[in-house]
Amino acid sequence: MAILINKKTKVLVxxxxxTQASFHIQRxxxxxxKIVAGVVPSKKEETHLGVPLxxxxxxxxxxxxxxxxxxxxxxxxxKSAIIEAIDANLDFVVAITSGISVVDMMEIRQRLSxxxxxxxxxxxxxxxxxxxxxMGIFPDNIHKKGEIGxxxxxxxxxxxxxxxxxxxGLGQSTIVGLGDDFIIGASFIDIIEKFNNxxxxxxxxxxxxxxxxxxxxxxxRYAEIKHKKPVIALMINNPTKVLGYDTFASKIICDGITExxxxxxxxxxSGIIVVDDIKSLTNELxxx
Amino acid sequence: xxxxEYQAKRIFKKFGINIPNGIIAYTPNEARxxxxxxxxxxxxxxxxxxxxxxxxxxxxxxxxxGRKGGVRVSKTIDEVYTNADxxxxxxxxxxxxxxxxxxxxxxxxxxxxxxxxxxxxSLAIDWVLANxxxxxxxIIDNEDVGALTDIPNNFxxxxxxxxxxxxxxxxxxxxxxxxxxxxxxxxxxxINRLLxxxxxxxxxxxxxxxxxxxxxxxxxxxxxxxxxxxxxLYRHPDITKxxxxxxxxxxxxxxxxxGFQYKELNSGIGIIVNGDGLAINTINEAQNIGLDTACFLxxxxxxxxxxxxxxxxxxxxxxxxxxxxxxxxGGFLRCNLIADGILNxxxxxxxxxxxxxxFEGTNKDEATEILYKSKLPLLIAEDTFTGLNMLKRAxxxxx
Numbered sequence: 001m002a003i004l005i006n007k008k009t010k011v012l013v014x015x016x017x018x019t020q021a022s023f024h025i026q027r028x029x030x031x032x033x034k035i036v037a038g039v040v041p042s043k044k045e046e047t048h049l050g051v052p053l054x055x056x057x058x059x060x061x062x063x064x065x066x067x068x069x070x071x072x073x074x075x076x077x078x079k080s081a082i083i084e085a086i087d088a089n090l091d092f093v094v095a096i097t098s099g100i101s102v103v104d105m106m107e108i109r110q111r112l113s114x115x116x117x118x119x120x121x122x123x124x125x126x127x128x129x130x131x132x133x134x135m136g137i138f139p140d141n142i143h144k145k146g147e148i149g150x151x152x153x154x155x156x157x158x159x160x161x162x163x164x165x166x167x168x169g170l171g172q173s174t175i176v177g178l179g180d181d182f183i184i185g186a187s188f189i190d191i192i193e194k195f196n197n198x199x200x201x202x203x204x205x206x207x208x209x210x211x212x213x214x215x216x217x218x219x220x221r222y223a224e225i226k227h228k229k230p231v232i233a234l235m236i237n238n239p240t241k242v243l244g245y246d247t248f249a250s251k252i253i254c255d256g257i258t259e260x261x262x263x264x265x266x267x268x269x270s271g272i273i274v275v276d277d278i279k280s281l282t283n284e285l286x287x288x
Numbered sequence: 289x290x291x292x293e294y295q296a297k298r299i300f301k302k303f304g305i306n307i308p309n310g311i312i313a314y315t316p317n318e319a320r321x322x323x324x325x326x327x328x329x330x331x332x333x334x335x336x337x338x339x340x341x342x343x344x345x346x347x348x349x350x351x352x353x354g355r356k357g358g359v360r361v362s363k364t365i366d367e368v369y370t371n372a373d374x375x376x377x378x379x380x381x382x383x384x385x386x387x388x389x390x391x392x393x394x395x396x397x398x399x400x401x402x403x404x405x406x407x408x409x410s411l412a413i414d415w416v417l418a419n420x421x422x423x424x425x426x427i428i429d430n431e432d433v434g435a436l437t438d439i440p441n442n443f444x445x446x447x448x449x450x451x452x453x454x455x456x457x458x459x460x461x462x463x464x465x466x467x468x469x470x471x472x473x474x475x476x477x478x479i480n481r482l483l484x485x486x487x488x489x490x491x492x493x494x495x496x497x498x499x500x501x502x503x504x505x506x507x508x509x510x511x512x513x514x515x516x517x518x519x520x521l522y523r524h525p526d527i528t529k530x531x532x533x534x535x536x537x538x539x540x541x542x543x544x545x546x547g548f549q550y551k552e553l554n555s556g557i558g559i560i561v562n563g564d565g566l567a568i569n570t571i572n573e574a575q576n577i578g579l580d581t582a583c584f585l586x587x588x589x590x591x592x593x594x595x596x597x598x599x600x601x602x603x604x605x606x607x608x609x610x611x612x613x614x615x616x617x618g619g620f621l622r623c624n625l626i627a628d629g630i631l632n633x634x635x636x637x638x639x640x641x642x643x644x645x646x647f648e649g650t651n652k653d654e655a656t657e658i659l660y661k662s663k664l665p666l667l668i669a670e671d672t673f674t675g676l677n678m679l680k681r682a683x684x685x686x687x
Binding site (some may be wrong): 103117154 | 439561588672
């Protein structure tokens, strides 16, 4: 088992004909991902990369039974593409696109609140169940099958962590990149709940983002869950102060909790193990 | 993206928000002339225009400006001249700038509005809830960190729903919180005009510190700050034109134009990465082994060969950089494009400082092959830790 994606997941691709999409979809197919359809509103050909093309998500879903979508559509058109996938009631949508505007994301979140569809991203490397299938732009061959569930707000740190886990022989059940943008779809707690119900996952690693209050919300809700798996959060201190987004107004919105140390305390109080570098993370994991 | 106060005020004016009469000036003489145009008798306020807050509490680096900050009430026309003269071409250091401060190249001269009460007002985004939040507070000192320990008492927060405006009853709640007994309709229309600006321009924050409520109940925006969403700028060419390029370093600007992020910190090594998380992890690990970071460049998911080469050049030509670490975990970004970029730059400029490259992920083997074949004097590392240690040794050998 795994969460969200496995080799049976029927994936449709929105914006499949772009150069980047073509490159990454070919690799995903080779990996074992079941790519069943491509959606291109202005389609001229019947197939692309051997995948049948459709004009709408709805058509593609009806014809192929696709239950998930990966979005490679450029930022300016991404909102309508994502909303189309939500309206078609797909189980989940993975949005690779970066640069979607804040106002578009607020509207997308509004739509998601009345829907069962889960949005992963945007600006995410995607999701991967090692040695089965992936939807995203993952590097080849670095992910190993195993029992650690990974949820991350930083794409590049995810790769760095996976490489260290592999060195210790710690494989991964599923890796979920939540996306690096300020406003995202699914949050840590949504995915933690899924890992809790996954027999294959023994422990969950959470890679925190830089700034923001998503981790605080996670801690509050994690504390309320009764039966749960151990969660270890990696929160790296931000030495530069030039990254992140702590304005006076955002400090007020976050109820004044913006210092990394304060956030760590809140996470610890909820029962989450907190570490501040990758070495300590692997140390904690080898204890479990 | 940020704009100056006077530019934000022009936008406010278009939306019917009360702002004091004001004109921008680039020289002390101009400041005096525009002051007389605004009012014959004063008083006036002279305000340094930089993209950073806490100007009032700031200090100028050149002592000729005295100890006063970047916002000065001037009672006589001579004071307007002197204050403008003090500020212009001087560096203003505030809590929101670095220690060098920001160069004041223009001042805004405006009429002084007498207000009975002053308040902090902002519209900002709760990133977790994906909502716009209105904040009102009697605390007009942005550095009053103590106020943050009692949010409910010091700050009134209101979630702006999909209707994108507030009702009279909510305006009444705001006034009650402020302890002001004035017309709720006036407050409602003030806030709703701000919301119109917010949504019309895809702002991510509007902050007015302070608003002034005059004796007659009229509400004035005595200050104005608007931050815009970079990802929405394509819808607002008029805002893009307002960007003050003198506010970012030349290198930063080149990186921005290529779609990348470039930041200068101290002096030491230059880091090229492809993600914020990786940037921070690399800077931290460098610090752990005693390497300071001069600057870093985040190529994000860049896929354009030429743009990548241009940006690598930024780091290679920064005189404060004594060694370079290129640390790439390719997903979307393909390692071979970086390798091409390195070759391209080395062709142009030669390689005269130590360079360590670490590739992992998409097209790693192809990229490593390109570097080996080039016979360039660079080092290839397997991971971040090893790479930084190799660089440290190489820098020490150079000296």
